Amino acid sequence: MEKVESPQELAKRLNLKFKDWLLLSRALTHRSYLNEHPEALEDNERLEFLGDAVLDFLVAVWLYHRYPEMPEGDLTRMRSALVHTEQLAEFARRIELGRAMRLGRGEAQAGGRDRPSLLCDTFEALIGALYLDQGLEAVEAFLSPFLEEAAEEVLLHHRVEDPKSLLQEWAQSQGFAAPRYVTRNVYGPEHAKVFEVEVLINGKVCGWGSGSSKHAATKSAARDAIRRLGIVPETML
Numbered sequence: 001m002e003k004v005e006s007p008q009e010l011a012k013r014l015n016l017k018f019k020d021w022l023l024l025s026r027a028l029t030h031r032s033y034l035n036e037h038p039e040a041l042e043d044n045e046r047l048e049f050l051g052d053a054v055l056d057f058l059v060a061v062w063l064y065h066r067y068p069e070m071p072e073g074d075l076t077r078m079r080s081a082l083v084h085t086e087q088l089a090e091f092a093r094r095i096e097l098g099r100a101m102r103l104g105r106g107e108a109q110a111g112g113r114d115r116p117s118l119l120c121d122t123f124e125a126l127i128g129a130l131y132l133d134q135g136l137e138a139v140e141a142f143l144s145p146f147l148e149e150a151a152e153e154v155l156l157h158h159r160v161e162d163p164k165s166l167l168q169e170w171a172q173s174q175g176f177a178a179p180r181y182v183t184r185n186v187y188g189p190e191h192a193k194v195f196e197v198e199v200l201i202n203g204k205v206c207g208w209g210s211g212s213s214k215h216a217a218t219k220s221a222a223r224d225a226i227r228r229l230g231i232v233p234e235t236m237l
Contacts, residue, residue, distance in 0.1 A: 005100040014095055016142070020133050023047075025102075027129035028122060030112070032104030040102075044125035051128030055083050058140055062147050081154045082147060085120040091146045092119035097126070156232060163222035167199070170231050176202045179225070181218045197221045 007024040011017070018024045031043040059079050067075070081087060092098070098113035101122050112118050131139050168178050185196040195217040199207045207228055209220025226232060 004102065007100065010097075010100040014142075016130065018129075018133050023129040023133050024126075027125040028100050029102045030104070030107060030118065030122070032107040032112075033102040036104045044122065047125035047128035047132075048121045049128070050131065051124035051126065052083075054127050054131045054136070054139060055088075055124060055143075058136065058143060059083055059147065062140070062144065063151070066147075066151065078151065078154060082150055086116055087150060088123045089116035089119035091150075092123040094146070097122055163219055163226050166231065167201075167222045167225055170226075170229070171201050179206070179222070181221060183214060183217070199225050201225070 005013075007018070007021055007028060010028070011024060016024075026042050027044050027047050029040055029043050031045065034040050034043045056079070059082050060075070063070070063075050063078050063082075067078075070078070093114075097119060101113055101118065103112045103118075107118075127139055127143070130142060164179075171177070171179050180200045182198050182200065183195060184198055186193055188194045192212070194210055194212065195214050196210045197208070197214065197217040197220070198205050199209075199218070199221040207221045207223070207225025209217050209222070209224050211217035211220050
């Protein structure tokens with residue numbers, strides 16, 4: 001039979017100073033556990049609801065202060081990425097939250113301790129419990145290290161979605177002029193043209209791309225240059 005970490009063991013491992021152990025225990029309790037253990041008073045769904053709202057608010061505040069020049073649309077997209085199910089599940093994995101989740105036997109045997117939806121829900125419930133026990137400042141202190149690391153990764157992914165901007169930033173950081181895109185060839189019938197473009201930095205060809213429009217071809221060329229120059233790992237392209 002698997003050993004489930006107690007709420008006290010989890011709190012000690014994460015250096016969380018809970019005053020109300022019942023709150024933490026409830027945060028870790030999935031409804032499937034309640035079905036098999038009628039002595040448990042409540043599952044974590046209400047705490048999950050609260051934690052979701054606390055996360056939305058605190059992530060918005062954190063982003064507002066962390067990126068003072070970022071426009072509203074980008075802030076919204078960043079917040080969505082940081083509170084997305086998969087991202088919150090990754091936070092939960094990082095602290096091995098699955099070890100302490102109280103699940104019904106069937107749910108546990110079906111791999112519930114590593115299921116993204118359950119990890120996300122339990123992480124939200126943990127945030128809700130921490131808020132009720134210690135307030136917003138404690139949640140912010142607990143959450144900030146997660147956000148700091150994840151936000152940089154989210155930004156990098158977002159920047160790779162716009163390879164021309166990323167390539168221009170890199171060129172300027174190296175003391176070069178902005179990249180120059182040159183159309184080398186256009187072929188095909190009017191309704192299905194193909195554009196071939198090279199991108200030059202400091203007079204040297206750094207990438208090549210093709211596409212059904214000049215815009216698509218220049219974007220492809222920028223992405224090729226990013227790969228060739230090793231600006232970001234190939235796995236992110």
